[in-house]
Amino acid sequence: MTIRRGPAPSGDESRGRRLFAVSSNGGPPVRRSVRNARLAGVPVAFAGRRAVGVGKRALGRSAAEVDREIQLRTAQHIFEVLGELKGCAAKLGQLLAIYELALPPELAEPYKIALSRLHDAAPAMLPGAVDTAMTASMGPDWRWYFREFDERRAAAASIGQVHRAVWHDGTPVAVKVMYPGGRAAVAGDLEQLRRFTGLASVFLPGADITGVLDAITECVLEELDYAAEARYQEAFATAFADDPDIRVPRVLARHGDVLISEWLDGTPVTRVVESGSQAERDRIGMLMVRFVASAWSRSGLLYGDPHPGNFRVLPDGRLGVVDFGACAVWPPEGFDEMAQECVRAVFRGGPPELAAVTRRYGFAEPGRAFDAEALFTTIAPCTEPFEHDTYRLSTRWLRKHVLRLTNPRLSNVLRQLSLPAYITPFARSMLTLIAALCQLGTEGPYRAEIARWFPELDEIAHGPADEQPVASAVTPLFRDQRPVSAPVG
Structure with a gap:
């Protein structure tokens, strides 16, 4: 259904800054009491699996085999619950999606099914709920601002x-509009997710769980702030305004929990993952690397959610980028020095140097021994x-690498270490990007890009740069190559 422009608005636009109220025709996908019960059931089930595991070990099954089974069943349960709940739960599910990619093919199918629910199963708001949401932020005469408005959902968030x-x-x-009651649903999710700390060893062995959860909570709450998202998006749009390969849409307006930005026509990169040629997979993957890496120096911001669903291949071949809720001012103080010392230790040093850096920057608790x-x-x-x-x-x-790094055996050295909370936004961004590149199967000059x-990092890792500048060697990769996929609206 498409509506036409209505009469001019009346009254004070400050009413557009009211929060959404939960309404009978536009509440969260699942009632809060139901959401809480389903989330709370995950730790209970985990405890039950561990109890059953004691019996299995007593019957002669190896501890490693039992622990692995518990890990797989717990992950599957988490995905299934998050897939039903959406909201904040879906955001956590996106962070855990890398786990599905790391599973052997014969075990991955249940996870793929559950993850597809995370991305596709959000119920669309009915026209009445859309009107309620738009009215709450833009006032009862919100239609005046638009020549046309399609009340059918174009995409889910x-x-x-x-x-x-x-x-x-x-x-x-x-026009990005939040579900009525969305904030309340997310607040309830965040409260319940704290009950997951006992499960964290399944995914984050040895981490500062409380600190990491606080950092994740902060990131999720920021994604509810459309004013902050608008500022981030405008900063990226300005930084990439003249880029020949990357397009960031401009923000036209923001009223409360409604964000209006330029529409991008193009082929979702998820379709390139499914059916793109290898040449296109290589080109698009390397453009994603270029966007995330160059954003630091161009805008001073970290793009925190580089999964394929947030990118489009535009008709002219450029890479379009959407969804700027999960961004952060970057890098924090001291991060550059830490990165340089870590690179020096790994590429040019050895176990003693890496051990020193690990302790210096909080990856190991003071006084805790670990195998350097x-x-x-x-x-x-x-x-x-x-x-x-x-x-x-x-x-x-x-x-290969994720299963090695998350090996549940006590001998896994990473279980003796921690994950500083301030690393969380960077870790999320890099893991999501790496997972996307692996899905694409991208081959390219990662070191050069x-x-x-x-x-400075390349010189630390590999010595002084060659005579030919790296930039001139990289740039032609992205010239005169256009996508073979037909663009879609």
């Missing part, structure tokens, strides 16, 4: 949805993409 419209000046726009040799042996193979002129990432490569934006 974890806590809202996107509509296609035409702004009053004739600009095609994307094992740590170096575990971390060093992850540098493979930067040891070759070109390298192909794949789900097989990802599976990173060196283009962080030459």
Whole structure:
């Protein structure tokens, strides 16, 4: 259904800054009491599996086999619950999606089904609920701002949805609107997610769980702030305004929990993952690397959610980027020094140097012993993409490293370490990007692209740069190559 422009608005626009109220026709997908019960059931089930595991070990099954079974069943349960709940739960599910990619193919199918629910099963708001949401933020005469407004959902978001419209000046726009009651649902989710701390060893062995959960909570709450998202998006749009390969849509307006920005026509990168040619997979994957890496120096911001669903291949071949809720001012104080010392220790040092850096920057609790040799042996193979002129990432490569890093055996040195909370936004961004590149199976010059934006890190890792500048060697990869996929609206 498409509506036409209505009469001019009346009254004070300050009413557009009211929060959404929960309404009978537009509440969260699941009642809060039901959401809480389902989330609370996950730790209970985990405890039950551990109790059953004691009996299995007593019957002669190996501890490693039992622990692995518990891990797999717990992960599957988490995915299934999050897939039903959406909201904040879906955001956590996106962070855990890398786990599904790391599973052997014969075990991954249940996870793929559950994850598809996270992305596709959000119920669309009915027209009445859409009107309630738009009225709450833009006032009862909100239709005046649009020449046209399609009340059918164009895309789903974890806590809202996107509509296609035409702004009053004739600009095609994307209208992102939050579910009525979305904030209350997310607040309840965050409260319940604290009960997951006992399960964290399944995914984050040895981490500062409270600190990491606080950081995740802060990130999720920021994604509910459309004013902050608008500022981030405008900063990215300004930084990439003249880029020949990357397009960030401009923000036209923001009223309360409604964000209006330019519409991007293009092919979702999820479709390139499914059916793109290898040449297109390589080109798009490397453009994603370029966008995330160059954003630091261009805008001073970290793009926190680089999964395929947030990128489009535009008709002219450029990479379009959407959804700027999960961004952060970056880097924090001291991060550059930490990155340089870590690179020096891994590429040019050895176990003693890496052990010193690990302690200096809070990856190991003071006084806690850990096996420095094992740590170096575990971390060093992850540098493979930067040891070759070109390298192909794949789900097989990802599976090998993730399963090795998350091995539940007590002998896994990473279980003796921690994850500083301030690393969480960076870890989320990099893991999501790596997972996307592995899904695409992108082959490209990873070392050269990173060196283009962080030459000091490349010099630390590999010595002084060659005579030919890295930038001139990289740039032609993205010229005169256009997508073979047909663009879709």
